[in-house]
Amino acid sequence: MKATHRDTVLAEAPTSELVKIEGNWYFPPTSLVAELFVESPTPYTCGWKGEAQYFTVTTGGQPRKDLAWSYPQPYPSSFGRVGQDYSGFVAFDRSVIISE
Known part of the structure; x- marks a missing residue:
């Protein structure tokens, strides 16, 4: 699977390495084009996943x-609901195209 925004590839990994949570594909941190990502100060806490880390991503x-966004240290209780540990996995805004 590939995450692309405005002709810029942001992440790429086999589908078997991704996690789907609430309709969003989460890519493993090793699949990111890391130099495009900078941590953002935007705060958000999900009631069942925990504190999120947002990223400003440079494209075009x-x-x-x-x-x-990512959950660097999700609540351990969420692992059962998701089916695995997804710490640090990254999901994208709907404007990012996820394709095979």
């Missing part, structure tokens, strides 16, 4: 605020 030479 422009920074896109909060285009991606």
Whole structure:
């Protein structure tokens, strides 16, 4: 699977390595084009996943605020609901195209 925004590939990994949570594909941290991502100060806490980390992602030479997010240290109780440990996996805004 590949995550693309404005012709820029943000992440790529086999489907077997991704996790789908609430309709969003979460990519493993090793699949990211890391130099495109910068942590954002946007706060958010999910009631069952925990504290999120948002990222500003540069695509087409422009920074896109909060285009991606992750749960670096999700609540351990969420692992059973998701089916695995997804710590640090990254999901993307709906404007990012996820394709095979």
